[in-house]
Amino acid sequence: MISLLVPGAAQNCLTRNEWVCGKYFSRFHSDLTSALGQHLKIVVVSVLLGLVIAFPLALLARRYRKLEWGVVGATTAVYTIPSLALFSLLVPWTGLSETTVVIGLALYSLTVLVRNMIDGLRAVPDDVKESAIGMGYTSRRMLFAVELPLALPAIMAGLRVATVSAVALTTVGSIVGYGGLGTLLIQANGTQFKAQVLATSVLCVLLAVALDLVLVAIQTALTPWTRRAVAR
């Protein structure tokens, strides 16, 4: 806007504040790369943390049926709390840090991860389990060699939903200064910097799609029997 008032100043899509602007990428690509890196790190760490917490919770809920209601209820209740509020409630303990965002997102991922793990383990057919017991499998060996592989499609489905929504929710982390692409997006929103708003939005969606494709590839690699069934 200001450049319009200065005779001879360079006119380009940045000074005209256009939505799509190639010059934006060439000038700001290092900002974008580091924001993307932070975004990816927050998503991966939080979902892995969620997975590590969800696994024992699901086993506990399966072992003691009375606990299932409590575990599922508690993780659902967490999901009910708006992300902006959840991050803010963590701030007194973890401060304005990456940890706040990671813990918040991990808690959100629990809802879908725990539920899908319980459902997946429950869907393992009884006769398969009986065969394993008949073959002398210990309960630990049965869990890792029979039940978990068979529950994998359900668990991976949960993991995909958790990952994709973590990518979207990370942007809210900008409130504590660690929102990955979201931090750039909110800054740009404040100054009405259109090229940056659009670029970070699109990158966010692309990151979610890319991570989803990676998880699909992992699932296909881990469950070769489902591939063969489709090929037949």
Added chain:
Amino acid sequence: MSGVWTWLSDSSHWKGSDGIPVLLGQHSLLTLVAVTAAAVVGLPVALYLGHHHRGGTLAVNLSNIGRAIPIVALLSLLSLGAIGSADFGPFGRAGLATLITLGLFALPAIITNAYTGVAEVDPDTVEAARGMGMSGWQVLLRVELPLAASLIITGLRLAVVQVWATATIAALVAGPGLGQIITEGYNTNSQAEVVSGALIVGGIALLLEIAMALLQRVADPVARAVR
């Protein structure tokens, strides 16, 4: 934590145009209008598709797609666009952009659940109803709809909770509602204000969830019959 109580009990925070009652009003109005609009648009579509067992994959996957959309990005894109950048009646600054985003976010949960509810009614029951001479409309209104009521309300419950949360995030892009307490707290470096805002927003979200769960129990004809 004592700061939170001090902040909440300060009467100046309960008065004026940015007082808690005004923000609560904006927030509730946004949620109500967005969910109602989404239900008016989404329910007929879902019931039609479910009744005819069409478009199932899309209807079921819609809620996963909904989760993938970055709320902040959509809010920002809409508020910087042609619509909603000016004041919009009782919805305040960037109100229209917020309202549209919220409506879009309410749709997937409503459609997915209503579709599943109607499409998964026991085919034997539907056949029996037809055998009794019911028309397609009668089957939908008197058999499928009551049996799907529980899932339809689950969809509305998820939509209400989702929209309430999204309306909070709207404050990040200068939207209206209770989220403003939280963002103002960050801007003025007041942890008491941040936590107070978070407690109000989170507490009401939990109350909404419980209220909708109770409504669901009342509306389910199967659960009522068992009782």
